[in-house]
Amino acid sequence: MKKTFLSLTAAVSAALLVAYTNRTTSVLSGFETGTPEVKSISALAFGPEGVLFIGDSKSASVFAIDTKDAEAVANAKAVEIKNIDQKIAALLGTEAKNITIQDLVVNPLSKKVYCAVQSGSGAPVLLKIDSDNIQPVSMKDIKFSMVALNNAPAEDAKDQRGRPLRVWAISDLNYADGKVMVSGLSNQEFGSTFRSIAFPFTNSQNQSSLEIYHAAHGQYETNSPIKTFTTAELNGKKFLVASYTCTPLVLFPIEDLKTGTHVKGRTVGEFGAGNSPLDIITMKKGEESFLIMANSDRPVMKIKFKDIETYQGALTQPIKENYSTAGVPYVSFPMVNVLQLDKLDDTQFIFLQRRANGDLDVRTSNNRSL
Amino acid sequence: MNKEVRISLRNSCKLILFSLTLFVGCAQRQETSKAGLSIRWKNGQATGLLIPLSLLKTINRDEIFQSVQIRLAKPGTKTAILGEYNLNQDTLVFEPLIPFTRGLRYEVVLEKELLAEIEIPTSTDIPVLSGIYPSQDTLPENLLKFYFVFSRPMVEGHSLQYISLLNQQGNTLPRTFLNLQPELWNAEKTILTLWLDPGRIKRDLQPNKLLGAPLTQGERYKLVVSNQWPDDQGTTLKQNYTKNFVVTTRDMTSPSTKHWQIKAPQKGTLHPLEVNLKETLDYILLQNAVQIADAQGQIIEGNIQLSDEERKWEFTPSKPWPIGEYALQIESRLEDPAGNNLNRLFDRDITNTKETPSQQKVFVLKWRVN
Numbered sequence: 001m002k003k004t005f006l007s008l009t010a011a012v013s014a015a016l017l018v019a020y021t022n023r024t025t026s027v028l029s030g031f032e033t034g035t036p037e038v039k040s041i042s043a044l045a046f047g048p049e050g051v052l053f054i055g056d057s058k059s060a061s062v063f064a065i066d067t068k069d070a071e072a073v074a075n076a077k078a079v080e081i082k083n084i085d086q087k088i089a090a091l092l093g094t095e096a097k098n099i100t101i102q103d104l105v106v107n108p109l110s111k112k113v114y115c116a117v118q119s120g121s122g123a124p125v126l127l128k129i130d131s132d133n134i135q136p137v138s139m140k141d142i143k144f145s146m147v148a149l150n151n152a153p154a155e156d157a158k159d160q161r162g163r164p165l166r167v168w169a170i171s172d173l174n175y176a177d178g179k180v181m182v183s184g185l186s187n188q189e190f191g192s193t194f195r196s197i198a199f200p201f202t203n204s205q206n207q208s209s210l211e212i213y214h215a216a217h218g219q220y221e222t223n224s225p226i227k228t229f230t231t232a233e234l235n236g237k238k239f240l241v242a243s244y245t246c247t248p249l250v251l252f253p254i255e256d257l258k259t260g261t262h263v264k265g266r267t268v269g270e271f272g273a274g275n276s277p278l279d280i281i282t283m284k285k286g287e288e289s290f291l292i293m294a295n296s297d298r299p300v301m302k303i304k305f306k307d308i309e310t311y312q313g314a315l316t317q318p319i320k321e322n323y324s325t326a327g328v329p330y331v332s333f334p335m336v337n338v339l340q341l342d343k344l345d346d347t348q349f350i351f352l353q354r355r356a357n358g359d360l361d362v363r364t365s366n367n368r369s370l
Numbered sequence: 371m372n373k374e375v376r377i378s379l380r381n382s383c384k385l386i387l388f389s390l391t392l393f394v395g396c397a398q399r400q401e402t403s404k405a406g407l408s409i410r411w412k413n414g415q416a417t418g419l420l421i422p423l424s425l426l427k428t429i430n431r432d433e434i435f436q437s438v439q440i441r442l443a444k445p446g447t448k449t450a451i452l453g454e455y456n457l458n459q460d461t462l463v464f465e466p467l468i469p470f471t472r473g474l475r476y477e478v479v480l481e482k483e484l485l486a487e488i489e490i491p492t493s494t495d496i497p498v499l500s501g502i503y504p505s506q507d508t509l510p511e512n513l514l515k516f517y518f519v520f521s522r523p524m525v526e527g528h529s530l531q532y533i534s535l536l537n538q539q540g541n542t543l544p545r546t547f548l549n550l551q552p553e554l555w556n557a558e559k560t561i562l563t564l565w566l567d568p569g570r571i572k573r574d575l576q577p578n579k580l581l582g583a584p585l586t587q588g589e590r591y592k593l594v595v596s597n598q599w600p601d602d603q604g605t606t607l608k609q610n611y612t613k614n615f616v617v618t619t620r621d622m623t624s625p626s627t628k629h630w631q632i633k634a635p636q637k638g639t640l641h642p643l644e645v646n647l648k649e650t651l652d653y654i655l656l657q658n659a660v661q662i663a664d665a666q667g668q669i670i671e672g673n674i675q676l677s678d679e680e681r682k683w684e685f686t687p688s689k690p691w692p693i694g695e696y697a698l699q700i701e702s703r704l705e706d707p708a709g710n711n712l713n714r715l716f717d718r719d720i721t722n723t724k725e726t727p728s729q730q731k732v733f734v735l736k737w738r739v740n
Contacts, residue, residue: 042552058557093442093451094471098604100527102552118552120525121415121602122559123468136452136467166658169552187554187563188654189703189711190514227550245548245568276548276567296549339551 027051027200028066031143036063038139041116041124043173044103045180047199052107052114053180054126055170062173062180064199066143069110069128076111076345078364081132084352085360088117091134092125096360104340104352104362111345113362129362147201149182149193168193175199176231177238183226185245192225196257230280230291234309241291241308243277249293249327251308268311269327271298279341283349285370292349294338300351301330302370333369407478407488414603415469416490421462421478425485431457440464443475443487451476472604497522497601499611502593503653504707506679507614510621511587514709514716515565517653518595523559523602527551532599533564535584536592543591546584559602561654568709585617621708624715625651627700632737637693642675642684643737645698650680652705659701665694691739698735702728 027048039058046052050070054063081087085096092099098120105114113129114137126137149168168184171192175181184193229242231254238254242265250265257263271277276296282305283290289305311328340352347367354360407425410418419440429437434457439450453466470476475489503517518533535546547564554563566584585591595611629648635641643662653676662670662685672687702712709716713728 040552057552087449090442090444090447090449091452092468093440093453093466093476094468094474097528098471098525098600100551102527118527119468120471120600120604121469122523122526125467165557167555167557169550169554171550171552185550185554187556187561188652188658189705190565190568190709190716191703245550245565276550278551297545 027064028143030200031064031066031145033141033143035140035142036065036144036146038063038124038126040118040122041102041126042170043182044105044114044116044126045173045175046105046107046114047175047180050107050109052105053173053175054116055173055182056124057167057169057184060149060168062147062149062182062197064145064180064201065137065139067107067114067128067137069107069112072109073111074345076106076348077131078348078366079113079129079131079344079350079362080364081129081362083359084115084362087134088115088127091127092117092119094119101340101352101360104342104350106342106344106350108343113342113350145201147180147197149184149195171226172228174230181229181231181240183229183242185225190225194226194257227277228280230282232282232289232291232305232308234305241280243280243293245276249277249303267327268308269303269330271295271301271330278339281341281343281349283343283370284346285367290370292341294341294351298336299332300335300338300341301332303328303330333365335365407486409470409488409490410463410465412469414493414495416472417465417469419464419466419470419476419478419488421464421486423460423462425478426462426480429480434462437481438462438464439479440466441477441479443477474604493601493603493605495522495603496605496608497524497599498608499595502595502611502613504650504680505653506650506707507616508618509585509615510619510708511583511585511617512620512622512708512716513566513585513617514568514705514707515563516593518562518564520560520562520601522605524555524562525600525602525604526553526555526559529553529562529564529599532596534594534596536594538590540592543584563654583620587617587619590614590616621706621710622715624710625649625704625706625712627712627733627735630735632698632735634737634739635691637739638690640686640690642686643696643698645683645685647681647683650707652707653680655701655704656680656683659704661699663697663699664692665696670696693739695736695738698737700733700735702731702733 028051037059038054038056040056041054042057043055044052047064050067051064052067054065056063085099085101088101089096089099100118102116102118106112107114115127115129117125117127119125126139128135128137167187169187170182170184172183173180178199180197180199182195182197186192225245226242227245229240232239232241240252240254240257242250242252244250248267249269249271250267252263252265275298278294278296280291280293283292291303291305293301293303295301307328335351335353337354338351339354342350344350344364348364350362350364352360352362406422408420409416410420421438426434426438435455438455440453441447441450451466453464456463470490472490473492475487477487478485498521499518500521501519503519530547530549533547534542536542546566548567550565555561591614593613593615595607597607597610599607631646633644635643656676657674660683664670670687672685675684675686676682677684700712705711712733713730
């Protein structure tokens, strides 16, 4: 009997311990309740437990909000919304020309689509799209946490009166392995900032900022700003895969991204003239992983991880043939003018596309196209 | 400041001005209802619509929220605008998610019946483009960026629709500017930073090899800003603006403070310190990356003026100059119009080992007030 009692006590203790551990390990445990003062929404990214990260350039902060939308759904229904800009404009009581769809992301748990809209008047709006139902995400009395980007405009704010302050426009935001990574572009010097911030956010800010360089053909080195990025595991090692305002695709080992370091990346691809990368995601089909990249002046491209892994060069030779590209091979999808991408589920991704007739539609690409 | 304008509808264009007199464009569609809607204003934006309950008198108070819709008065639009309704003693207050757009008409609909319409008056504060920088009319072939300075906050996200670069023959040149989202605006949305495509400027990158630099030495260009560009209240620019310039050789020299000439002011005066920079430098960085400290390291308060096409930097102190030694502190991020900063060129030839970039953060020039 005593033995049974002891076993029972042990079991209860273990259960309590598990419950306690679960409770304390929730990323939401440090969140406060209130109304975050989001001044702009430049980029969005989902983290664990339905947490949505909002990159706010105007207040130089990243907000983490609890969407309470954390019920997991394995497979999502394809999302097809025609004229999304006009639909959103009508809901906001304005015309499509007065709004910009800043980002479009999928909650990896619920597979619902979240959309950041900037209006002409400056007010940012966060919308949740469920099939063809578009609803605002309220910011009133929600659970949230925030972190100010170190050395962002605050460092200039103490500067003399009347001077134009520097703004780091957040160009992309991603979450991976307990870290929020933010890339930003300066509105003054031709420079960028890249920060890796531990999440959950702590008071002692665990941020690393670094200078990232890439070399073109082994000869010219610049610290051009990152436009969009993602993370990938290549040959068992974690990499930051970044695409620059001047198009090259560059790899950086994540372990090298340490505060104050001058990190030089390996350029693995150049994807054409007059082109700017807009968005990158990673997808998988069977055992094969890919990067899917949307571009301003080229079709959507698929690049196999396997090709990046086996490509050991660093584009040390200038490209000889005009109108060719260089580095890792890629496949162009018959998809042009794609502005935003995100993974919907294991077999599908959504994209925001400006059609030939001028319409702006949200569409879904299926497994076949991968 | 809250301004309220009351508009009596369905009463032949009769405007009753309440609180402050504002010019309100006479509604073209004349309404006959005696019901008065009024607009709630905040910082020049229409943030609410006040609907007298007398207009809705046939409806039970409890049913109002389900029965009333506010929507854009546009043929075919049946979408209710997102926002919050609040019921007061005698008024239903509707606050849209984003402010109403000036110049647009809105409808109050009760169970499919159109009760009233109201037009949000356009603003009488017409925005002007007060400057395009660099202000020189001779620019280097590798020019990196333009700044556009406006008198009022402008609408963000669509700038490239309103800016074009024309060649000598009057043809618009495609792919000259980098299409960035988010665009690089200052926090007040009055200064836009626009980059020429950096991929086309950087030597040996594909865009540069294929399309060449965006600008060609010896050619004349015309930069045109369209009068269709709206400010954040929807009021378009006063006029078209143009900047004519001719392109000269590539600027392949980092700016140097060694050649700067300082003309010190006299003691006890408010005369400006004059610095001759010997070349045109970045309009915004000259106001942001240069400051003066006294012998104790205290930053001197005052105002910066730029003249002679950003070749002359003047500083007028807030208090008369005491005798003593001063330091002009220049951050290394100060750039010339081609993006070369004090430490390095925009694209550095790393095979040239003689020119190692300096790591100095701040350059200091000492001077005295006697």
